[in-house]
Amino acid sequence: MMEIRNIAIIAHVDHGKTTLVDKILHATKVFRDNQDTGELIMDSNDLERERGITIFSKNASVTYKDVKINVIDTPGHADFGGEVERVLKMADGVCLLVDAFEGPMPQTRFVLQKALQLNLKPIVIINKVDKPNCRPDEVHDAVFELFFNLDASEEQLDFPTFYGSGKNGWFNDSLTQIDNINPLLDGILKYVPAPKVNEGPVQMQITSLDYSSFLGRIAVGKVARGVLKENQPIALMQAGGVIKKSRVKELYVFEGMGKKRVTEVVAGDLCAVVGIEDFNIGDTIADAENPEALPVISVDEPTMNMLFSINNSPFYGKDGKFVTSRHLRDRLMKETEKNLALRVKEAEGGGDSFLVYGRGILHLGILIETMRREGYELTVGQPQVIVKDVDGVRSEPYESLVVDVPQEFASKVIDLVTRRKGEMHVMETKGEMQHLEFEIPSRGLIGLRTQMLTATTGEAVMAHRFIAYKPWKGQIPGRNNGVLIAKSTEKTTAYSIDKLQDRGTFFVDPGEEVYAGQIIAENIKPGDLIVNATEGKKLTNHRASGSDDASRIAPKTLMTLEECMEYIQQDECIEVTPNFIRMRKVILDENERSKVQKSMKTEAV
Template identity: 25%
Template sequence: MALLNLGILAHVDAGKTSLTERLLFDAGELGVLGSVDAGSTRTDSLEMERRRGITIRAAVASFRLPGVTVNLIDTPGHPDFIAEVERALSVLDGAILVVSAVEGIQAHTHVLLRTLRRLGLPTLFFINKTDRRGARPGEVRAQLTELWDRPVLCGSAITGDGIDGLTHAITTLLPYAPEQSDAPLNARVFKIERAGVGPSVRSRAAVGRSDGARIAYARIHAGTLHVRDRLAQGRVTGLRVLDRVVRSATAGHIAVIRGLRTVRVGDQLGDTTGDAPAYFPPPTLESVVVAEDRGAVYAALTQLAEQDPLIGLRRDPLSVTLYGEVQQEVIAGTLAEEYGLHVRFSKPRIISVERVTGVGEHTVVIGAGPFLATVGLRVEPGSGFGIEVEPGSMPAAFFTAVEQSVRDGLAEGPHGWQVLDARVTLIRNGYLARQSHSHGTFDKSMSSTAGDFRQLTRLVLAAALARAGTRVCEPVHHLELELPADTLPAVLPVLAGLGGTVLDTHVPGRRATLSAELPAARVQELRRRLPGLTHGEGIVEATFDRYSSR
């Protein structure tokens, strides 16, 4: 039977989870139709998803239509989780974009439209909630066809109206997964879960004991994956396809894989020739985590970062990087509900970086401090780590310790931010070998260790960075605004007052589009003010563009 990997996307509250539930119910996969309001839907399995009525993690469910088996992927609708949506899109054959007949096209709908167009993903449009008071399907249909000329379907996920037409379109208008089972294995991991992690996990030790219990979801693009296959991420110990335990999974399938101990979201499995890693704009917010058991919280956050690699961590102070405050609330709730760890977050701050502005050197020799090591470093604009001493002048472990300590040290520059675009070179080194006494024994206290080099390197690097000098650079976002043309005179001066720069303006009719740049720190203020400036009709899409000096 043919396969189709189908995603459902929408602005939050447009009804995509209800539509997922309806499709599963009508196909006979569910005995009872679940409800988002009641927290009884199949794909919102997390307690927080049920309580808040939003999708946080992409979920997979399968059902059968005439001639085709559909793997249905329900994706988050909130902008804070756009990276989760992008990961899901990378494994799809087609998509359904859900738009509410009441609210119409919303800000995040435009983001999804642009993403679908960029990826060239075959898409059906479904106008939902036609049964609700205030529904205006004809007007919304006209808006959609103006933006993207496609066949547009209407109905209600709650009542089932229009679902037969949608399922017919799924089987006749969307392309099925290509069959490439004879090719080398090529698969992409888009979701990771952990088995057996719940509220009983109360300590750092307990968190560590669950370290091997990863369950990876991967779309197989080509080839065949077998139980007992050895991959770079580990050995496959179990496979599921379409809720069935299997010995192998072929191209087109979504495979649920056990046994990959080092796997992370975004990993390619098998032949990765020609595959470019997925790019996601970096988070621009950071919040300090306040907790009693910092070790247990750090261990739990490390596991959450495996499920979402865009959660960045720092140990000192313990902090996480974020896309928005809703994501922060979700992380706190997940720590409480799945790990039994209660934390508080500081108010998020904008993440800046540092760039080296000059050249600085510093050297500390054996005898000038408590460390039995000599380290000299030069810092300058550029990238990478270099060596200007003889490669055999000290044990390889000491060179490794210096290089690793340099990489760790660049995570925090003189102003407290990560240092980018820095070239660090080892220009002097020395160590103390074990000294033999007359009676033939060794005095281990008089020999250099890798620890000496790690600790001294951090100090020398900090001094060299201070001498070279760094400048703080803040994130700048690229903006795409859509607004009524007659509100441009009100919006432009406000944008300029916030430090923005207009790049392009296009006024084809009653609505205008505007491209601009704006410091990330001012984006939320623009979002707050835009509705009042545009009669509630202004839409802004902001994406990270670059770092710029203050």
């Protein structure tokens, strides 16, 4: 029987996880020498390719010196922490990647903490040692300090360290540059323990799920005990003590980038099981005669929610395939099956709105973007943080925010964060950069990234992670400027936009269809303004000299979905369809809006 090693690759976002997996795949000859594989092979999803980030964890398997190594590539963003927590259950060791310049970052701390709690064997890899200003020795000390602060055991503190550059394809146990990553692969075989196998009837926890249009839903996990065979009758053990009888139809193990069908899988190996109906992540596949459940996977709670509703704008149904509340409900429920950190419940006052709870703006934004590409139409409201009562005190989520910025912009960053109720805890110089650490309410992060990039000419690198619930910090200032709202439903004209340009920055181009109540520009002043951007020029046979110059219109400001989510206020929402993202007022009719505003003012008095 072949020896097995299960490793997960964990790191802060952009520290080189997926690039390292590429190098492992190439070094172990998964591909032919002349095969064109491109880069970031594991980022197979369109959204991952566009954004350059990993969103879904993925498995690959390689063979090195007759040992099978199952590699799990994990996301680095805090918003996808639920994905990381879940898949670490399949690993016996972790490769912790740390950038040789940036050192440990907030997400490094988060993923390492989860790995240490599961008692996984860590291997530290200090990556990007070819970067200018890198400081591998200082970073090594910082990593040791991080392990110590996270209460690592004596054994975990005695971690092996490798240095290298994923991009240039070398890793070594010293800073001497070589031309391959074999020392690292040897280190994985030496330091990562073989899977612990207990005696007894079969047990496997479902930690991930796959989908195939031919085979349906596929359960993925690590066989913890016994042997799983094709056609074997099994008991599916679910939360709340529910036990369902089922049978394994087909079994697959991971090989290279794909899967290989087998007749049996021994304890310690990762596998994919076909033929089980109605399973959820966290369920246990157990022996049919003596079923025993494994502990359920617990995932940190969501910190933010948004209201998802059907699209009720005048352009309803023009663009998408799935537009009804039934479509929306089915899709959201399907998402909760595999997205553990997501919660969905029906909103008060009707079945066409749902409150969706997630880990952050990116987490919810990726869900909306995926649905939009699948042909859904929906409207989403302003992201709200989840407020709890902790010992009778109104509390809100707080995050640790880390910003690396050139020194000349440090004061601007501090000013921006403190205005949003952030408190600075650390300020130190790293090369030419200033390293700042803050504690800030999660509410304060909404809309902060865009402002910070503008204030620092795009130079700031910010990252954040959830710490804990703490007492409510009071009012945080929102958007300073009002918006310009379309007066009628028609196509915009260059003539009108030209006349209105000194009033604000436009989000629409001439010739675009708009509707009454749609937000078409940002006002240069506070307060909202209703404007007519659809008026055509009256043509007469009189010409005035000099007044008939061609319109000179600045191109529209393009806003991504996440930027729109951070931009809108309480009385606004976003209409999302396969081809358009439009911001609008929740109440489209101008008279209705003013009635509601008056009644709210009266209540406040």
